[in-house]
Amino acid sequence: MAIGDPIIAFDSLESTNKTAAELLGLSKVQHGAVIMAREQTSGRGQRGRSWTSVAGDDLMISIVLRPDRLRADVQFELSKIAALAVSEVVGALVGGAVRIKWPNDILVGRNKICGILIKNELIGELVMTSILGIGINVNSTEYPEDLVATSLRNETGRTMDLQIVLADLCRSLDNWYSRWEGGGDLSMAFAERLWMRGRWAQFLLDDHPTLARPVDVDRHGRLIIEQEGGEVAAYGLDRLRFAPR
Numbered sequence: 001m002a003i004g005d006p007i008i009a010f011d012s013l014e015s016t017n018k019t020a021a022e023l024l025g026l027s028k029v030q031h032g033a034v035i036m037a038r039e040q041t042s043g044r045g046q047r048g049r050s051w052t053s054v055a056g057d058d059l060m061i062s063i064v065l066r067p068d069r070l071r072a073d074v075q076f077e078l079s080k081i082a083a084l085a086v087s088e089v090v091g092a093l094v095g096g097a098v099r100i101k102w103p104n105d106i107l108v109g110r111n112k113i114c115g116i117l118i119k120n121e122l123i124g125e126l127v128m129t130s131i132l133g134i135g136i137n138v139n140s141t142e143y144p145e146d147l148v149a150t151s152l153r154n155e156t157g158r159t160m161d162l163q164i165v166l167a168d169l170c171r172s173l174d175n176w177y178s179r180w181e182g183g184g185d186l187s188m189a190f191a192e193r194l195w196m197r198g199r200w201a202q203f204l205l206d207d208h209p210t211l212a213r214p215v216d217v218d219r220h221g222r223l224i225i226e227q228e229g230g231e232v233a234a235y236g237l238d239r240l241r242f243a244p245r
Contacts, residue, residue, distance in 0.1 A: 001032040003063060003177060004170030012055070013037040016062035017119060017133040024064060024121075024129055031066040034170065040135075057140040058151070059162050063173065065130040068181070072122050075130075076221025079104055080186045082116045082132045085172035087193050089165070090114065090136070094155040099195035102214065102223045103237060106136075107195055110245075111150035113137050132173075138165055148245060191216050202243035205235065209243060 008029075013019050016035045023029040039055035070077065083100045090106060090113055091098040099107045106114035117133040137151035138160050152160050180186055191197065196214050203210045203225065212225040215232060222234035 001030055002170075003032040003065075003174040004034055004167070005032055007034045007036055007166070007170075010035070010037045012039040012041065014042040015040060015133075016060055017117060017131050018042075020062040020064055020131045020133075021119065024131070029064045031064065032174075033064045034166075035062045035064070036060070036166070054140050056162075058138045059134070059136040059165055059169070061134050061166065061169075063132040063134070065132065065177070067127055067130060070127040072120075072125050072127055074219050075118075075120050075127050076103075076217070076219070077180060077186065078118055078120070078127075078130050078132065079116065079221060080190045081173065081176045081180055082118065082134060084186060084189055084193070085169060085176045086114050086116065086134060086136065088172045088176075089168045090152070092168070093152055093160070093165075096155070098193070100190065100193045101195040101242070102217060103221060108150050108155055111148055113150050113152070113155075134169070136165065136169075138162055187216075187219075203240055204243050205240050 010019070016037050020029065020035045023035070037060050040060045065078065067078070083104060083106065086106050087098045087100055090108065094108055096108060101107050104116040105112050114134065114136045119131045119133070120127045121129045137149060139153045140151050141154055143149040152165070176186070194214055194217065198213055200211055200213050203212050210227065212227045215224040215226055217223055218234045222236045223240060224232065224234045225240070226232045
């Protein structure tokens with residue numbers, strides 16, 4: 001089934017990811033189904049952060065995937081698919097440089113325009129089902145002071161049709177997923193879009209301020225960085241994160 005078939009729309013939900021998980025538990029959704037809400041009252045991003053949005057302004061969806069024999073140790077492939085699809089769609093609309101901030105934010109310049117949150121169900125060493133939660137700032141224009149963000153409307157000066165953005169996103173997701181499913185390697189495309197790649201940035205490594213530059217992301221989803229002394233190593237979110245701006 002193609003991604004985006006069917007689209008299940010709601011006026012208001014606590015969380016599209018939560019509803020997708022509930023429907024999965026009832027075996028009522030197929031691969032490629034999209035759960036969409038005009039309003040999300042308890043959306044969550046990475047590290048449990050709340051996801052702020054005005055009803056009807058932004059695109060808030062969750063996509064159900066049933067990958068075929070995806071090993072748990074390389075489940076970051078699904079993050080790559082989501083990030084590449086969003087960056088492709090946003091880049092085409094804003095006509096500017098769009099980057100993927102590890103692990104799963106999409107930036108225009110230095111401003112966040114999209115957050116991605118993925119929940120996988122594992123059985124043994126395999127990913128049986130996955131829920132890709134994607135929130136794109138489309139028509140919102142104001143954000144909390146502590147959030148460095150932007151939207152498609154802010155970047156283009158135009159109000160966007162959410163249904164058109166959704167259709168473009170579903171097509172792109174389906175294309176990237178099919179490429180991966182067919183054995184295509186997404187690593188180079190992801191690395192080319194990696195924010196701050198090859199440039200010095202401030203990190204917190206084991207909660208200690210660290211100057212390093214991103215090199216790549218390994219097959220397990222860990223960020224490979226080079227520190228000032230030349231040491232190159234890969235770290236996961238449990239040890240490494242970008243320092244707050």
